[in-house]
Amino acid sequence: MDKSWIFKDRDTLDYEIGVEEFLIFAEENASDPKRILCPCKRCANFKKFAVKIIRGHLYENGFSLGYLDWIWHTQGSASRSSVNRNVPTPASMPAPAPTSARAPIPSPGLASETVNVCDAAYNSSEYNNESYQFRRFVADAEQPLYEGSECTKLKSILKLHNWKARFRLRDSAFNDLLSTVGSLLPKDNVMPPNAYEAKKTLSDLGLEYIKYHSCPNNCILYRGVNVDASECPKCRLSRWKLGKDGKIRINVPAKVMWYFPIIPRFKRMFKSPSTSELMTWHSKQRIEDGKMRHPADSPS
Template sequence: MSNMDKEWILKDRDSLDYEIGVEKFLIYVEQNCKNPKKVPCLCSKCINFKKFSIKIIRGHLYENGFSLGYIDWIWHGDQSVKSSMGSTLHPDEDEIIAASFEAASGVAAAAEPLYEGSDCTKLDSMLKLHNRKARFGISDNSFTDHLLSIVGSILLEDHALPVNAYEAKKSLSNLGLENIKIHNCPNECILYRGVNENALECPKCRLSRWKLGKDGKARVNVPAKVMWYFPIIPRFKRMFKSPSIAELLTWHSNHRLHDGQMRHPADSPAWRNIDYRWPTFGSEPSNLRLALDADGINPHNNGLTNRFSCWPVVLVTYNLPPWLCMKRKFMMLSVLVSGPHEPGNNIDVFLQSLIDDLKNLWEEGEPNVYDANTKSLFTLRAILMWMINDFPAYGNLSGCVNKGYLGCPICGDDTVAKYLPYSRKICYQGHRRYLPRHHPYRRKKAAFNGEQELGQALPPISGKQVLEQQEKIQFSL
């Protein structure tokens, strides 16, 4: 194969040289490929992302032409190229080829038509059917008997639709959309993971892990309460397997306008502070800058009488351009805490899996992540920059008191508050301390609380001071 003349790929498609070159090439591929019915198509349109039979590839090469960028035919049996690569290239080159082939295989699987000549892909069809299954609560048996079998009987005989629910789930598993169902204590004391993975009762409150029946006995293997965790690292890796998305993830470094105006989070002092304090992290534009959003919702939408509260935790990627940061496509659901009651201050229990992954991405990073834009491997790292939430959720996520007489997170112990007995509310005062020293409002009495304001506001506490305060707290897990 190495001695075969490759100049024919530049010839005119109507010429005899091109026709002879195509036939010799296809004969070699048919003799050396594992499955002649599924060979990566190397035409200029498919560029090895789709797999077809030799007959279809022959038509594509005459219709679309040969992919001129594909010179080393490593996916079509050219062993001499692979052996020379193994002896002369960087040791990581094999991993790059494997990762690129995996990415191309994933794209090819996603682009596989439902049947020959169909405009609808197998992946698109499966996602629509699974959406109906989840929306209407269809069981696996009904999904197999009533949806897949009926739709499959209408299609052509050589269709690619799975025959049962197991094959359908298996076909979607390669997308990296797996979820982990984690049992947790009904009182939200612990998650049954790590050292408590096989425990049958909560080590703190001694409640059973399993749901209790009407007779008071535990129903084994029926958890009393569960949460769902959607691993973030596989989904981050999948984002870099798309050349267009991988390029967008470096937009903040390569295409952002540097004119001193704030148009993107990369223009903020917080972003520049991270680049200054951790230059190794900031020098890699592919490293992710994240924000975390959490709040309670009522999924049943039955009005004010239903107080069911479900808490989704969403990650936002700020590497993207400003018009894509908050798009639904790039907002990543990472944790789902089921109701019926909000977790309150116990939400830190449910965030353990997410925090472990975020700490791993910051401290060690995820090695050998394939970047389809640069066609190289790198170690992916990430940092959590901001939290997006309302004021009650701010208190739950930060562990800071945000109600009562010391409810101001800025003033802290210096908060000025007064209880109003008739409205039974707490009124927060002391705002005039932030005015300039000789401001006229400081001397007015009747317009405010009947007193002059002569004090000065304390500077906000630093992160180091917050850490020192937290170290004094005694708690047990």
């Protein structure tokens, strides 16, 4: 089905015909034709309405430019039914905001690798903060860096952040790098303009962390009974950093440990039926016939 009408003016005949074709397609494939997810720019497949209301929204707000593969309006497709046939139909992830008049069109090589995870993770009736952030992450994960690019926005940000961490680059220098790289890319690129925007994208991954002050000799963490201590009770080293002038800089920790909680990561893994099946393989699907088939078969 030709979807080029999505990018045309809303007062053209092509757009009108395209809207009617979409509504027929959505109504034929909907489990409940009276309540269909609205793909307009404002609703972004988060809300359900009758066909008449959706038609009005599409003319008033326009069609979501990033929603080219109508996965949330197709029942029983191969990609969705292969994950879990009993999973309820989810709301769609919001379309990424375009940086120009026309958003980048995903190339055929950028097949949806995270749709199944999103499909299995969220119910259309649950619109909490966590699900919204995760769907935004999915949108960024699948959005091309620019039209025709084989690299996604998320993949580009992760590579640059890895490079920043390896060479201990300051945020000010990272800002200049992002600005320079963005200026060398086509005008429709979605490269974040600064480090702050790049971190916001990565925060949707759910990779939250906790910072703990640590003893320079790794004796203790300043938490629990030692949360207010100013020196290590074992080696007696100061908790605070020593300045170049030899004076102790109060409230500036000498060493910091970054702790990544495991529970949010388990939640992410178990949101997908396919991933959770792999996580529970050792206890549910492993063959137990007294033979050594896997390291998990050993008592040690």
